[in-house]
Amino acid sequence: HRTGIMEAILAEGKDPDDIVEIAKAQVSATGRVLITRLGKDHRAALEAGFDPEELEWSLHRTLAVVHDGTPAPRTGGVVAIITAGTADIDVAEEARMVANEMGCETIAIYDVGVAGFHRLVGEMLKLQEKKPDSIVVAAGREGTLPTVVSGLVDVPVIGLPVSTGYGAGARGEAALLSMLQSCSVLSVVNIDAGFVAGSFAARIANTVAKARNGDVDRE
Amino acid sequence: HRTGIMEAILAEGKDPDDIVEIAKAQVSATGRVLITRLGKDHRAALEAGFDPEELEWSLHRTLAVVHDGTPAPRTGGVVAIITAGTADIDVAEEARMVANEMGCETIAIYDVGVAGFHRLVGEMLKLQEKKPDSIVVAAGREGTLPTVVSGLVDVPVIGLPVSTGYGAGARGEAALLSMLQSCSVLSVVNIDAGFVAGSFAARIANTVAKARNGDVDRE
Amino acid sequence: HRTGIMEAILAEGKDPDDIVEIAKAQVSATGRVLITRLGKDHRAALEAGFDPEELEWSLHRTLAVVHDGTPAPRTGGVVAIITAGTADIDVAEEARMVANEMGCETIAIYDVGVAGFHRLVGEMLKLQEKKPDSIVVAAGREGTLPTVVSGLVDVPVIGLPVSTGYGAGARGEAALLSMLQSCSVLSVVNIDAGFVAGSFAARIANTVAKARNGDVDRE
Amino acid sequence: HRTGIMEAILAEGKDPDDIVEIAKAQVSATGRVLITRLGKDHRAALEAGFDPEELEWSLHRTLAVVHDGTPAPRTGGVVAIITAGTADIDVAEEARMVANEMGCETIAIYDVGVAGFHRLVGEMLKLQEKKPDSIVVAAGREGTLPTVVSGLVDVPVIGLPVSTGYGAGARGEAALLSMLQSCSVLSVVNIDAGFVAGSFAARIANTVAKARNGDVDRE
Amino acid sequence: HRTGIMEAILAEGKDPDDIVEIAKAQVSATGRVLITRLGKDHRAALEAGFDPEELEWSLHRTLAVVHDGTPAPRTGGVVAIITAGTADIDVAEEARMVANEMGCETIAIYDVGVAGFHRLVGEMLKLQEKKPDSIVVAAGREGTLPTVVSGLVDVPVIGLPVSTGYGAGARGEAALLSMLQSCSVLSVVNIDAGFVAGSFAARIANTVAKARNGDVDRE
Amino acid sequence: HRTGIMEAILAEGKDPDDIVEIAKAQVSATGRVLITRLGKDHRAALEAGFDPEELEWSLHRTLAVVHDGTPAPRTGGVVAIITAGTADIDVAEEARMVANEMGCETIAIYDVGVAGFHRLVGEMLKLQEKKPDSIVVAAGREGTLPTVVSGLVDVPVIGLPVSTGYGAGARGEAALLSMLQSCSVLSVVNIDAGFVAGSFAARIANTVAKARNGDVDRE
Amino acid sequence: HRTGIMEAILAEGKDPDDIVEIAKAQVSATGRVLITRLGKDHRAALEAGFDPEELEWSLHRTLAVVHDGTPAPRTGGVVAIITAGTADIDVAEEARMVANEMGCETIAIYDVGVAGFHRLVGEMLKLQEKKPDSIVVAAGREGTLPTVVSGLVDVPVIGLPVSTGYGAGARGEAALLSMLQSCSVLSVVNIDAGFVAGSFAARIANTVAKARNGDVDRE
Amino acid sequence: HRTGIMEAILAEGKDPDDIVEIAKAQVSATGRVLITRLGKDHRAALEAGFDPEELEWSLHRTLAVVHDGTPAPRTGGVVAIITAGTADIDVAEEARMVANEMGCETIAIYDVGVAGFHRLVGEMLKLQEKKPDSIVVAAGREGTLPTVVSGLVDVPVIGLPVSTGYGAGARGEAALLSMLQSCSVLSVVNIDAGFVAGSFAARIANTVAKARNGDVDRE
Ligand SMILES: Nc1ncnc2c1ncn2[C@@H]1O[C@H](COP(=O)(O)O)[C@@H](O)[C@H]1O
Ligand SMILES: Nc1ncnc2c1ncn2[C@@H]1O[C@H](COP(=O)(O)O)[C@@H](O)[C@H]1O
Ligand SMILES: Nc1ncnc2c1ncn2[C@@H]1O[C@H](COP(=O)(O)O)[C@@H](O)[C@H]1O
Ligand SMILES: Nc1ncnc2c1ncn2[C@@H]1O[C@H](COP(=O)(O)O)[C@@H](O)[C@H]1O
Ligand SMILES: [Mg+2]
Ligand SMILES: [Mg+2]
Ligand SMILES: [Mg+2]
Ligand SMILES: [Mg+2]
Ligand SMILES: [Mg+2]
């Protein structure tokens, strides 16, 4: 773990049976393992290869954690994940599940849109009561939402561009560029890089949690 | 004028003395002429070559109308021009002065920012009382403002990307792409194309004004 | 509807049965719903799920309106849609059906080519008699047609680039860039963005229609 | 001359005095030499270094031929050069002067615009009476003119994109791409490559002239 | 035929049965019709729908001419088509068959490589004896061959980039750019645009042939 | 301050005298003001307009804080800024001074190179003793350093690409892309966006400091 | 063999049966032939068409050498091939098998990662004992490894970017650009161009081996 | 020197007096120092600050070595540097002087063109008699020369793209891409990266020289 990035299994491009085998090996070694970018066949193989209570699924079942009852670690960090639309949810779930495996409590606020500004302000007020330590905001097409959210809160906001849209600036390009050009306090990760966004948000939240827990003394 | 685009003098790259000469010829032919993209030397030459009352200047004196007292035509059309920041004003003034020469009353609302959403909503409420027929919204960097404005009003909104910013997506590229990817009802013109934006907005406003004036009968 | 953009169902990437279900829910709520980017399977599911008289189809059946007899609203606005070739028709139909749902009468002039200039002039003369309030011009490859049309008429023209062609500038890129660089009075939407073009054209037409109907008083 | 491209002196980036010296050497060797891309200082140096009758200038004096009275060769080939606007003239003159030095009679039709289609048709009718063997059409911004010309004539048309315009597709990019995507019979050269366009047009014209003169027998 | 481009049927994306039907209609109208970009199914449909003697095939059967015995016109023009490799042949055949339908005799020299310079010089010497009026040179990857050929012959050479290669500059991009940057006398068409290259080469050859035949008198 | 971004004066493109005037106004309002991207003339004007003890300079005097004795706020947050080379220092100083004005103690470790891995490991060990809450790593050309640093520490690392280098991937493009593609836990800001990097790092550090100080209670 | 590049059969896009036939012809002519980019069907055809002892496979069986017992030539050159991850192996195997066919002993060090710097240093120390004459380093995503390796050894290092990754800079683009911008002594080949990398590395190694063997005398 | 790249002073962007001072310090430390990318003022400062015999200049005096009589090391390696045109010489000289400082004998063959193939073959025959260990080939515009040279010799050839040309593919882009797409055995460095090309070529040559001198024993 020298680079500090969580190990996970990237299912995309791998044989479904191999996934089950790798997952079994990993679970017996560490108790839990996250598997990302599952297709239909991977899903079926996991359902055949494991008992239902050994599996935790993401919202659209494009990710899963396989475990032997070992719970995820708990650091006390809190990460919020917000999406502009429903098309952004799979990428957002990647961020959420990684953050969870890295020990954070996660708060998912999906499909707040950009249109209903008043609804958004309301959601942000409710969110701030839950005191997140960091926030990932996923958005495709023109990628406005992270800019707006960062202007409404005080905690670090990470922009996560999603590969939606067609024509010029499609597949997340406009979203990435407009986040990089944003006038708000914002850092970004690559298009569809939910894994990195979740890891980075969890690293922030865990640093904050440690401070809250007095682990870092600074006399 | 078969393409329906207004004639104007582009000062950029031309000799200051030539500008004065061309302007004189044009004024004696048509009474008025718009000159765009003026540098310091062009400005000085115009001030030396014409009486103050023969000149109408844009806000930062990067455009001028030279005239012999002939007023601009009045169609009854109303065009609003909004900018996100102060860096967008010169390009916005190009749109405003073209629309004015094409016969429209113009309303300039500059530097409303994107941060102060409540201020923006207030400005838009005031604007709607003035019943503009079309709105040009100039914005650089991430170019969010036209999207937001189009969600708040009912009249046609034209996005005008401005060549500000540095790094990836700089010089108006992110702004143009995010306007093209916008989820709102929006059409766009090229980066810094204040002239086209103003002409197009005026064409809409003039079409509306004609209808208002009953020039178009449709029994 | 705060952003003022019409709600429609994007079929692309969705399950045919889900489409039928969503459409049924929407129709019972609002009487009518537009569905875009239909594939073969979506088409079959709609034909199985609804009576023929509940369905209005686009020219190549890539869009459909499902309704319970409720007619589309009528504002009095008039939108024309022109295409350069036959390959541009599906994107043009998107613009046409959106404009229709937004209350406008629509006039489709498809496949006028760029070659036969005399035929084009003739078509434009006939079109002007029908007094459209705005015109969408769809064109792929080098995207010349909107420039030419805007030079022949007085109403606002919206360029709609279409993703045809191969090699450098393919998939609508040359068309988009040449519309952005056009010397005519032209605003543009993104490549294949028939939905936005139709919405924007309808917004213009509805603004004009309101003026024509005296809804906007300006004493 | 193995590549068959004419030798000429590229002034850009060279010392004015060196230009005079190189030109003198070349003239005493071959009687004539073409110098391209002259700046103000190059111009002054040529005027100081040669008698007026030793110099032939292009329209805006950005090219010159220096000679000792030796006339340019005459092959009988005829090349026409057309420009859309005045900004395209310097690049067009490069094509014209190269074609002249390569032995062709040249016909310059500058600034025909794209707007006035009827004027263009008239010009093309007049041009066809002069029976050009090939035509170079220079155009910037959206680069429409070569497509239109090629649809009106029967001889080979070469598109020459010019580096005008700003924003997306600027500096000739849109012009080049739209010529490459053109639906007409058209070949192109690089942006601002008047030298290549003129050479290529002259090669065509000289091939035709040879055939006309019976030099190529094919029994 | 106002644009002067040959009519042909583009099979790509069309139904095989429709192709047969369109071809039948066209043949009974004009005697012959060219069909381009045939897939396996189109090929089978043509073989089922026509007698063998009604069909002329390209080298790899990706194009076909359907005819009722009417021969192609003969103008006396001569067009040569050269390819660097075997991967360039299908695109080259497009050029060759168009030129043939436009009345030209065609000479195909395929797969000369760039390696064997001496073999190339030999082929060019043999070619010059056949006195082609224009030459199309198709090349992918780095696209060197047209530059080399143009340096060895006196007739107009058209560079035809082909979409081969992977990595940076792949799919014909490096080939197109290096032809545009070439130091030889060269004009180019778009990537894979064999149709345009053949039409343009035929237009040159037909212009030369007319001169040879004395059709153009210039006293 | 709704977007939470610090106000500062961007000197680039402004008149030196105006800078002094704006700075004076700001200082009398808030006690301190940061000025970024100073040129030679701006520097001279500041030196003439203020007493030396009213000015705090960055390392190369491309930024300055003007103040009336009011100290910067102190939050207890700690931000480290690391650069790969000396060419990255000006951009890094932007990050450092913003973080300082936002209340953080800053630790600058400049020019650690990428070559001397052992030296880097040593520097990181020393750095971790100082317990930074977040780290900005500036790097140009191939931009490797942030990836390496993030693999050696546990706190959040922000990659800051710098516009150095020539050729393909120049001006920070390769650095930005390789940070976005990094296999480490890393978020990034735009090229040369030291201001955003510093603001974001300070927001993290201030969130951590608040937790350390017990300001956030979460029972 | 005038260009000095090894002949091999590219299976991609070819019929499996044709591959067997071409391979048989080649083997009977030269004793051995390398086949690259094999798919499943090609693999099956080779296994059906040849005896197991006639086949040498690459690690993942995406390449094969077919032979009649003729051994590969031996020059004494030594080429090492290193990969950052497992996804880079197929491209690396292309380099390794070409180098082997060109007469070199090859040393494969796969999946050393970039994280474990100490493991990497250890591997490089072991490698240097084997005295490679040149080293190919394959890496995807941000492509850091070749830069690091070149800083640790004295022999020529060739960077081989691999088309992995998603988002901005994906498919090897960031890897290629960061290798081109590298501060180390490094030359590069195109993305996925294992064949060229192996050929180039073998050419170096063979030049060194010749010198070692005293074939090059230089008195 | 962990990365194995030679230290040199990059003059570009540095103060002329600073250059002299840094050079003096370096010379007294190591006896010699290479300074690259000199402008006019740097040149004058060096001439004022050092005796003529302390300076070795490149062909156009854009590089210099300052020394105290200490000769460059001699390894016995031999590097050849070839350019296509005269515009490529400054970049080639960078490669040549670095290779010289790294201990190699250098052979410069400048301006061989691409046109005169026979002259090129002649030059290559003469070159091979001098038995270079590696060859750098600099070329701009379409960058053909390295491909051709690599096909004529047996030693490693490094392509060095040069930033010449205008239009599409300008500033070395077409040259870089066509070298990356080359069908020959070729590795490349970045555009204008003479420093890297020379270092890499010298590393090859020094590896060969060591083998020749028996320094590497391999029993
Ligand atoms: N969705 C993902 N995005 C980026 N990296 C991932 C993702 N899923 C897994 N990884 C990481 O990718 C690396 C390679 O995964 P694998 O190919 O399964 O060995 C591991 O370090 C994983 O932690
Ligand atoms: N405007 C131009 N565009 C392209 N090539 C040119 C131009 N002017 C001269 N040349 C050619 O550029 C080459 C180098 O010119 P020079 O640098 O003057 O030796 C010669 O082959 C000239 O014929
Ligand atoms: N391979 C081709 N490349 C470019 N244009 C073609 C090709 N084949 C046919 N065409 C032309 O494309 C136009 C549309 O063809 P179609 O879709 O068959 O009506 C006609 O003008 C054809 O002449
Ligand atoms: N022309 C050049 N191209 C690339 N690197 C260079 C060049 N000249 C010097 N360098 C290197 O650039 C680095 C920084 O140089 P400096 O800024 O002078 O310390 C040193 O490693 C030099 O060896
Ligand atoms: Mg979005
Ligand atoms: Mg903005
Ligand atoms: Mg079109
Ligand atoms: Mg034009
Ligand atoms: Mg090729």
Ligand SMILES: [Mg+2]
């Ligand atoms: Mg760096």
Ligand SMILES: [Mg+2]
């Ligand atoms: Mg890698």
Ligand SMILES: [Mg+2]
């Ligand atoms: Mg070259």
